Amino acid sequence: MTETKNVMIVDDEADVLLSVTQILEANNYRTIKARNGQECLDKLKEEKPDVLLLDIMMPGLTSKEILRAIQKDSRLARMKIIFLTAIHSLEAEEEGLLASKQIVDFIEKPFSVRRMLDAIEKAIEFND
């Protein structure tokens, strides 16, 4: 029997957060929800997800600040990050957001759930 994997979803849009969470749970993932960067970092003190689905454009902490805090925490070194965002990947690259090795994929909204599930599966394979 395979171990249930943990996925954390960070998005300030309630409907995105709800639907992605429901879909992941229906696909046998354990989920942790956060509505902003600060809530994400607070929950990461207690939790150690295998994959983090992170929206880039959120109020409060910037994506750079969130990434910096994650990189400082050695406990989270194996956690893979997938960006799930409305911004263009070129813009994210220019902002230096894709530099970390923990970032394994960049999914632009709107996205197909099939694409997201494949990306999570690949990210977990990385860890295994």
Place this chain on the structure above:
Amino acid sequence: MKASIDGNHSTIYLYLRPPLCIYMNTEEEIFNKLIDAIQDIGDMGATIDEISKVVLIERHTLSKYLNRLRADGRVSYKQIGKAKVWFLSRAPLQSIFCLKEEDKTYTEKIFSRILSDMPEGLLILDFDSNILFMNRYLTTLWGDCIGQKYYHIFSSSSNNGSVKDGSGKDGSGLIMAIIDRKMEEVESRGEDIDGRILDIKARRVENPDNSSSIIAIISDSTEKVGNEKRIKNLSELHRLLGESVNRSYAIDQLCSTILNNLREVIGFDMGDILIYDPDKDVLSSNAQKGYPHQNENSEEWKRRIAMEAINRKEILFFDSSNKGMDKDEIARTAYSLIEEYNLQKMYAIPLKTKGEIHGSLLILFGSRKAMADEDRFLLEGISETIASGIAKIKAEEEWRLKANVLEIFSHPIFMTNIEGRLTYVNSAFLEIWGYDKENEVLGRPWSEFWKDESKDVVTAVCEKGSWKGDLVAMKKDGSGYKTQLSTSLIIGKKGPLQIVAIAEPQEKK
């Protein structure tokens, strides 16, 4: 008279009460006599001895009366040697500005400061159109024009007080209407001799001697009007740019519309604005105004500078005053162009949006006008609009291209909204289901197109994000058709958007 002693400082304060004016009528008669006397003696002015002989008042008392009149601004004097020569004040208020500070009475000091520091212009005219008074605000605009006819300030081409007025009225002419006693008060906006926009409010006032003057409050609204006009133009430009972006189907069309709007709306005529398309390696020719093809070499230089802004992903700026300071080849090239075209400045701005560069804007500034900061920011803003317009056109082209792939794909592909109503079907879908046109199916619930119970599929897709399985389709003629259906939910910025599906036929058509 009262006196009090401040114990701490041993200072005596004197409170002077003015004497009751029981001789008011007599004094006023004396004042009028003095004024008549000075007038009769002539334009050269009158010494105190000459006045004394006419009015028969001894020098000491006469001096007191004259100083009272001077304090009222009705007479003034000039010191010639040891003698004072007295004149009637043609511009009684103005005289207080001609006096040395130490020669002014206390009232004159206060009054002159108030008038000088007024944030608006104060102009006083007599009914012969002569300027009797102008405060510092106005002398700063026009210099000292006391004694001149007021309409010379407004218009050099006219001697009848014509002022160009944006509202179609004649500001100076309206003042003339007061002089002609046709109006008591006027309010107008006009233009002065130097092209300043002036807001003028004027009215007739009665003087103590029953004569009349005109008092006008004037403010220079040139900057305000300019800003209002600019804001109006910018909002119009903003509207037109939005329209250009929405309505353009080709990049060339977008660029030429935007450049035309820019020129027509804000009158941008300082030089050329060109748009460089890196895919075609061309500079848009419709933008050229003052610097046409002089030689092929110059055109090549322009393209290289425009290309360099794209490569460096930053604005390149060359100012003729810095010529010779830059050593790299592009800078030398730019300064050669500046010299060849007698330019003031040259800008190359990358057309960048969402991290992607779609070309560059090359701006060649002529040497006549200086480029204001706001124009520079405007151009930088416009470059973003052009870039987002180009990105939109490219995205639409890409979507149309991909749509072609969906259209020629042999398997039925369709999309529904979250409620399960069809929003898109491809040609293969229509063919296999037996429909002629997409409007026969769009908007209908997808459950109508399956023989099997398919409502659960929509629920499953929404819950699990995707669903794959066999379903029997129901054709238009009611016959069945076996398919394997693969579906996925599409999630947008705000949540679930659509369901996409591909039906793989499991039997021959």
